[in-house]
Structures are given as structure tokens and as C-alpha cells.
Amino acid sequence: MSMLQLFIDTFASTMRDVLPIAAVLVGFQLLVLRQxxxxxxxxxxxxxxxxxxxxxxxMGLQEAIFPLGELMASQLTNPAFVYSELYAQGITTIQTVRWDDYLWVYAFAFSIGLATTLAEPSLIAVGMKAEQVSGGAVSAWGLRLAVSLGVAIGVSIGCYRIVTGTDLWLYIIVAYIIVIAQTFRAPSMIIPLAYDSGGVTTSTVTVPLLAALGLGLAATIPGRSPLIDGFGLIAFASVFPIMSVMGYAQAIRFLDKYRQSGRTAGLDDE
Structure with a gap:
């Protein structure tokens, strides 16, 4: 397919997706508000x-990012790469899967989770609005970095779950118990933003790459099912940013209290 034809097809599909939004906005403006x-x-x-x-x-995602990400995922999860020393010795049948054999997969999962989330347009928009509404109290870059670190850590743990074959629900229950505990301790201003941050991560850039990584990993590990074990990484990418954003706010509040106590102690000494 030529680039021009690809652009025309992509533009047409984009228009079909965006036109209903424009129709709702214009319809309410003219018919309901009558302005x-x-x-x-x-x-x-x-x-x-x-x-x-x-x-x-x-077009850029389809032509470059997605194919490269899927290729990287398939190569990193290939047993010939993971067990390169055994394959060099002529051993191609793996009996026991060890979690530490996949350290490069965890590193790639962390890196791709961090990079894709930083590039998410929806997260950029939420960060800009949060900084604008809060009058600078919430930094757009700080929010994006906190969310991205949460996704990166969550995806790495999700890959560990696939390698070890443990149940998904155990991780999700523990994660949400931590989220509930943090909710009672985090600043009230950041709680709604933290919960919204878990949703904006699962968008255009992140989902296809994480799905390719999870399915590729489950398909190449003996005893794993792509259907049962391959999915679930997106759930980790949703819950861990909530934890990281509230943790970021709690850390900032702790540092502020520490600085204020230091200043107070200095004034007392004077």
C-alpha cells in the first residue's frame, strides 16, 4: 500500500471516529444551549x-512503532535468546522455567512501559489540565513521570507473573488493597487525579505494545497459554499508576513537612 493511500485510509477512519464527538458538541451548542x-x-x-x-x-505508530515493538517482544521472548547458552550446547528442550532467566524481558518491559506512557497524548492532556487547574501545585511533568514509573513497574511485575505462572487475581487484589490503604492517607486533592491516571495509561500507544509483549511472552514459555496468561498486562498498567501518583503526592507532602520542621528547628536555635 502506498503512503498516500495509507494516509487517505487513516484519515478517513480518523474522521469517522472524531465526527461523532464534533456532532455532539455542535448539536448541544446549537440545539440545547442555542448559542x-x-x-x-x-x-x-x-x-x-x-x-x-x-x-x-x-500512521507513524502503524508503520514504525508497532512493528518494531512487536519485533522486539518476539525476539526478547524467543527461547533461543533467553536460553542462548543452552542452545549453544545443543539443548533446545527446556524443562524448568526460572524467573531470573528473563531479566532482559523485565528490563524491556520497564523501559517500554516508561517510554510509551510518557508519550501518551491522553496523559499529556491530563497533565496540562491538572497543572492549569491546580495553579501549578501539580506539575504536569511530575504527574507524567509518576504515572510512567507506575506503568513501568506494573508491566515488569506483570511479566514476572507470566514467567512464574502465578494467578493474576492475587496481584490485582494485593494492588487494590494497597490502593485503598493509600486512599485514606493521600492528600484529598490528588486522589481523583490518581484514579483518573490509571485510565489514561491504557490508550493508543501503550495497549498494542503491551498486548504484543504479553502474548509473545506467554506463547514462548513452556506451559503458558497465550489466552490465559498472555493478557493481564494492561490491568497492571491501570492499577499501578494509581499507587505511584498517590505515593508521589505522599512523598511531596512528607518532604514539605520535613523542610518546615527543619526551618522551625533553625528558628528555635536562633
Whole structure:
């Protein structure tokens, strides 16, 4: 398929996805609120920019990021790479799977979870709005980094779960118990934002790469089922950012209290 034809097809599908949103906004503005659209031509121009930008963005993902990510996942989970020393000795049948044989997979999972989440457009938008609404109290970059670290850690633990073959529900229950405990201790301002952060991570960039990694890993480990064990990484990518964002807020509050106590002690000494 030529690049021009690919762009046309992607642009058409993007338009089909975005037009209902525009229809709802325009319909409520004209029929319910009965108000004219302010700066109509600027809105139309911005709408066209959104369509073109999304089309190019999706083309880039489809042509480069997704194939490369799937290739990396398949190569890293290939038994010939994981057990390269045994394969060099002519041993190709693996009887026992050890979790520490897949250290490079955990490292790749951490890196890809961190990088893809930092690049998520939805997270960038939420971070910008949070910084704007909070008057700078919540840093957009700090929020993005906290969410990305949560996803990276969660995906690494999810890969460990696939390798060891343990039940998914054990990890999820423990994770949400920690989330509930943090909810009672975290600053009230950050709690809704933390819960929303768990949702914005499962978007355009992250999901396809994590799905490819989980399915590739489960398909190459003896005794694992791609259907049963291959999925679940996205659940880790949803719950762990909630923990990391609330943990980030708790750490900031602790540091502020520590600094204030240090200043108070200094004033007392004077």
C-alpha cells in the first residue's frame, strides 16, 4: 500500500471516529444551549488540524512503532535468546522455567512501559489540565513521570507473573488493597487525579505494545497459554499508576513537612 493511500485510509477512519464527538458538541451548542459557535472558522481550522495530526500520528505508530515493538517482544521472548547458552550446547528442550532467566524481558518491559506512557497524548492532556487547574501545585511533568514509573513497574511485575505462572487475581487484589490503604492517607486533592491516571495509561500507544509483549511472552514459555496468561498486562498498567501518583503526592507532602520542621528547628536555635 502506498503512503498516500495509507494516509487517505487513516484519515478517513480518523474522521469517522472524531465526527461523532464534533456532532455532539455542535448539536448541544446549537440545539440545547442555542448559542452561536464563537470563532467558528478558528474552530473549523483546529478541527482539521486535529484530523490531520491524528492521521499522521496513527500512521507513524502503524508503520514504525508497532512493528518494531512487536519485533522486539518476539525476539526478547524467543527461547533461543533467553536460553542462548543452552542452545549453544545443543539443548533446545527446556524443562524448568526460572524467573531470573528473563531479566532482559523485565528490563524491556520497564523501559517500554516508561517510554510509551510518557508519550501518551491522553496523559499529556491530563497533565496540562491538572497543572492549569491546580495553579501549578501539580506539575504536569511530575504527574507524567509518576504515572510512567507506575506503568513501568506494573508491566515488569506483570511479566514476572507470566514467567512464574502465578494467578493474576492475587496481584490485582494485593494492588487494590494497597490502593485503598493509600486512599485514606493521600492528600484529598490528588486522589481523583490518581484514579483518573490509571485510565489514561491504557490508550493508543501503550495497549498494542503491551498486548504484543504479553502474548509473545506467554506463547514462548513452556506451559503458558497465550489466552490465559498472555493478557493481564494492561490491568497492571491501570492499577499501578494509581499507587505511584498517590505515593508521589505522599512523598511531596512528607518532604514539605520535613523542610518546615527543619526551618522551625533553625528558628528555635536562633
Amino acid at each position: 452561536k459557535i464563537a470563532n467558528l472558522w478558528r474552530v473549523i481550522r483546529g478541527f482539521v488540524y486535529v484530523l490531520i495530526g491524528l492521521a499522521f500520528f496513527l
